[in-house]
Amino acid sequence: MNCHSCGTQLVSVITDLPFKLGKKRIVILKDLPVLQCENCGEYLLEDMVMAKIEDVLDHVDSSVELEILRYAA
Ligand SMILES: [Zn+2]
Structure with a gap:
């Protein structure tokens, strides 16, 4: 898959x-x-994710303003 902004091939990264x-x-x-563009930093989430x-x-x-969770595949 390619970046929508610049057309560079996206790479899979964990972020x-x-x-x-x-x-x-x-x-x-x-x-x-996520799939991220190494050229411009744009990223894409797959439908499943x-x-x-x-x-x-x-x-x-819903009562907390900031929550940090770990995404577990
Ligand atoms: Zn790009």
Whole structure:
């Protein structure tokens, strides 16, 4: 798969990404497998990973403003 921005081939990397939920809440997911462009830094989440993230975010405690979770494949 190639980068949408510059067309460079994407590579699989493991990284940490923050996800904003509403105005105040942020969830940081650690050890997330993403496809990243080495040229411009753009990244892409695979559908399977995205679905899992949505599932994880659905179950986050809604009373905390910042939560750090580990993504488990
Ligand atoms: Zn790129």
